[in-house]
Amino acid sequence: MNVSxxxxxxxxxxxxxxxxxxxxxxxxxxxxxxxxxxxxxxxxVATIIWGLVGMLVGVxxxxxxxxxxxxLGTQYTTFGRIRPLHTxxxxxxxxxxxxxxxxxxxxxxxxxxxxFSDLLSKIHFWGWQAxxxxxxxxxxxxxxxxxxxxxxxxxxxxxxxxxxxxxGVNMFGTIIKRxxxxxxxxxxxxxxxxxxxxxxxxxxxxxxxxSLFKSYYLYAGVQDALVQWWYGxxxxxxxxxxxxxxxxxxxxxxMANRPVYSYKLSILHFWALIFIYIWAGPHHLLYTSLPDWxxxxxxxxxxxxxxxxxxxxxxxxxxxxxxxxxxxEDAILKFMVVGLTSYGMATFExxxxxxxNVNAIAHFTDWIVAHVHVGALGWNGFLAFAILYWxxxxxxxxxxxxxxxxxxxxxxGTLGILFYAVPMYISGFTQGMMWKEFTPEGVLKYxxxxxxxxxxxxxxxxxxxxxxxYLLGAILMAYNLFKTMAAGTLVANEAAEAPALPKAYTPTxxxxxxxxxxxxxxxxxxxxxxxxxxxxxxxxLIPTFMVQSNxxxxxxxxxxxxxxVQGRDLYIRxxxxxxxSQMVRPFRSETERYGEYSKAGEFVYDHPFLxxxxxxxxxxxxxxxxxxxxxxxxxxxDPASMxxxxxxxxxAWLLEQKLDISTTSDKLRALKKVGVPYxxxxxxxxxxxxxxxxxLVSGRLAKEGIKVKSDREIVAxxxxxxxxxxxxxxxxxx
Numbered sequence: 001m002n003v004s005x006x007x008x009x010x011x012x013x014x015x016x017x018x019x020x021x022x023x024x025x026x027x028x029x030x031x032x033x034x035x036x037x038x039x040x041x042x043x044x045v046a047t048i049i050w051g052l053v054g055m056l057v058g059v060x061x062x063x064x065x066x067x068x069x070x071x072l073g074t075q076y077t078t079f080g081r082i083r084p085l086h087t088x089x090x091x092x093x094x095x096x097x098x099x100x101x102x103x104x105x106x107x108x109x110x111x112x113x114x115x116f117s118d119l120l121s122k123i124h125f126w127g128w129q130a131x132x133x134x135x136x137x138x139x140x141x142x143x144x145x146x147x148x149x150x151x152x153x154x155x156x157x158x159x160x161x162x163x164x165x166x167x168g169v170n171m172f173g174t175i176i177k178r179x180x181x182x183x184x185x186x187x188x189x190x191x192x193x194x195x196x197x198x199x200x201x202x203x204x205x206x207x208x209x210x211s212l213f214k215s216y217y218l219y220a221g222v223q224d225a226l227v228q229w230w231y232g233x234x235x236x237x238x239x240x241x242x243x244x245x246x247x248x249x250x251x252x253x254x255m256a257n258r259p260v261y262s263y264k265l266s267i268l269h270f271w272a273l274i275f276i277y278i279w280a281g282p283h284h285l286l287y288t289s290l291p292d293w294x295x296x297x298x299x300x301x302x303x304x305x306x307x308x309x310x311x312x313x314x315x316x317x318x319x320x321x322x323x324x325x326x327x328x329e330d331a332i333l334k335f336m337v338v339g340l341t342s343y344g345m346a347t348f349e350x351x352x353x354x355x356x357n358v359n360a361i362a363h364f365t366d367w368i369v370a371h372v373h374v375g376a377l378g379w380n381g382f383l384a385f386a387i388l389y390w391x392x393x394x395x396x397x398x399x400x401x402x403x404x405x406x407x408x409x410x411x412x413g414t415l416g417i418l419f420y421a422v423p424m425y426i427s428g429f430t431q432g433m434m435w436k437e438f439t440p441e442g443v444l445k446y447x448x449x450x451x452x453x454x455x456x457x458x459x460x461x462x463x464x465x466x467x468x469x470y471l472l473g474a475i476l477m478a479y480n481l482f483k484t485m486a487a488g489t490l491v492a493n494e495a496a497e498a499p500a501l502p503k504a505y506t507p508t509x510x511x512x513x514x515x516x517x518x519x520x521x522x523x524x525x526x527x528x529x530x531x532x533x534x535x536x537x538x539x540x541l542i543p544t545f546m547v548q549s550n551x552x553x554x555x556x557x558x559x560x561x562x563x564x565v566q567g568r569d570l571y572i573r574x575x576x577x578x579x580x581s582q583m584v585r586p587f588r589s590e591t592e593r594y595g596e597y598s599k600a601g602e603f604v605y606d607h608p609f610l611x612x613x614x615x616x617x618x619x620x621x622x623x624x625x626x627x628x629x630x631x632x633x634x635x636x637x638d639p640a641s642m643x644x645x646x647x648x649x650x651x652a653w654l655l656e657q658k659l660d661i662s663t664t665s666d667k668l669r670a671l672k673k674v675g676v677p678y679x680x681x682x683x684x685x686x687x688x689x690x691x692x693x694x695x696l697v698s699g700r701l702a703k704e705g706i707k708v709k710s711d712r713e714i715v716a717x718x719x720x721x722x723x724x725x726x727x728x729x730x731x732x733x734x
Contacts, residue, residue: 080575116173221603342378367428567720
């Protein structure tokens with residue numbers, strides 16, 4: 001059922017043709033319809049279930065960082081493979097379903113109409129769940145693009161695009177048939193979210209397929225890094241922030257029974273936020289091979305971002321003016337207050353981390369992990385919990401099962417955030433300082449990376465404890481909400497009524513204010529949002545792609561051999577990039593530890609780039625030639641045998657599994673299409689060359705007393721690791 005004109009209790013007209021027409025001398029006719037609560041309920045249940053799954057996987061991977069046995073001894077449950085499962089489950093399954101839950105509930109009521117299409121609502125819900133299931137299957141299998149927060153392979157990317165369009169059509173169809181003249185501020189944020197996520201997802205998903213679940217990005221090296229972090233940063237902005245700000249603007253006034261503090265502040269907040277946010281992505285790439293001008297733009301706009309972010313937080317907190325006494329008693333408002341405070345903390349810390357001197361210490365450390373989780377656990381998690389506690393009893397027409405459990409959830413969840421974040425801040429600062437410390441004699445005080453790893457293990461144990469607290473709180477919430485549902489009955493079609501919206505309208509008084517025009521026109525608002533976010537995107541992306549001097553080429557840098565390509569794909573499959581960077585920054589502490597700093601021209605054939613964002617293990621960009629082949633063999637078989645105390649799990653299956661070379665030529669052909677200069681002969685005889693190089697590696701291992709067949713996966717991985725960062729050394733030797 002989409003829209004129901006059921007006969008009114010007090011009939012205005014029995015003639016259906018009169019509906020929507022203004023009877024002479026009367027006000028606009030009242031129309032009767034029903035809100036769709038079933039779809040909202042479905043998204044709510046999905047939010048709860050996927051939230052528990054995502055948090056459980058989070059606790060598991062947190063434990064793996066101090067107890068390697070928690071990797072469970074299988075290739076499908078290592079940190080590298082299931083860390084993306086955790087991030088995708090939390091971001092797109094938990095938070096994603098929470099967004100749709102809140103949007104479907106609030107949009108109907110703000111527009112005073114049922115959703116545009118029940119069919120589209122069902123397709124949207126089930127399509128989104130199918131995508132989540134596909135991610136849960138493919139990521140542990142190692143099917144990944146390696147782009148952070150965009151790891152899913154191309155068929156799933158296409159499915160995401162289609163389902164997002166379904167959501168957009170349903171949302172705009174609802175807005176078009178609304179019975180409310182002006183679009184409330186929450187809807188502005190929903191519209192900006194829709195259009196910006198669409199742009200980000202499409203641009204970041206240009207891939208060249210090799211097979212059904214393998215592809216290479218169109219971009220390489222520096223360009224790929226810029227696109228990835230333009231996407232990654234703004235996925236945080238426009239998936240984790242703007243829709244939740246829209247939900248905050250709707251639900252907080254409802255919960256507090258107070259109007260939004262300032263209408264004009266919300267206008268300033270909206271436009272300034274979406275304009276500035278899109279520029280800040282390059283602050284994830286400071287001191288890397290990204291051109292300096294792009295890094296500087298990222299820093300400047302990150303600092304500017306404090307103003308609109310705090311404007312939104314202040315607008316939210318001041319909405320509670322006169323209602324702070326309720327906060328003492330109402331656990332739902334407590335969740336909202338801690339959520340808003342976490343938003344304020346995260347959006348102040350983010351710009352501070354973009355300052356180069358701070359970033360030099362914090363980047364690649366647990367400090368960033370703490371920063372991200374203050375936002376995720378506090379802002380997204382607590383707002384989602386508050387909305388669930390507020391929505392479910394209303395849709396089931398019954399009080400919450402237990403207020404006591406709700407209060408326990410609040411306190412155990414808050415403790416969980418503290419136990420998680422504080423140790424990670426300490427750990428991050430410790431890592432940053434130890435990596436950079438020199439002795440009075442001028443040598444690194446902690447030359448072994450493992451010394452730092454062992455130093456912060458207690459912090460990782462504390463972090464896992466905090467995550468467990470947070471998970472326990474969510475389990476209590478699930479129990480509380482499911483008991484509430486069991487005690488009541490879902491009002492699947494909630495009766496509502498509203499006057500029809502006359503077409504003719506002449507603004508008067510405050511409605512003549514310039515922004516009120518936007519608020520009556522959803523498509524100009526959509527176009528305006530699109531233009532605003534495209535300005536920063538195009539200014540940063542186009543010069544990086546079009547101006548050749550941004551990425552100076554290096555003559556000695558050559559494409560990977562067929563065996564190295566296969567080895568690189570194993571590196572991607574195992575998720576090594578989740579723990580190891582491939583970017584030596586131009587600091588003395590890094591060049592002395594790892595070697596020559598990384599140059600932009602060294603990555604021109606890297607589809608995708610593998611710079612990483614976290615160093616749980618050491619940087620690997622100058623790994624080639626650093627150790628003999630046998631060291632890598634033993635290290636992959638049993639890391640602790642080469643590095644006593646290492647928390648890296650064994651990768652014994654690489655020694656046993658046969659390398660799949662059935663797609664070697666197809667891989668080189670796909671790479672040629674995205675710009676890697678392989679000639680036809682190299683492609684046609686790829687496997688012959690591969691086996692020849694594999695025999696050489698196998699032969700070297702045999703000389704060191706290791707018997708391994710040349711067709712095993714470990715041989716390809718060793719070939720890749722030994723190639724890393726060596727091209728530039730050839731230039732130096734010449």
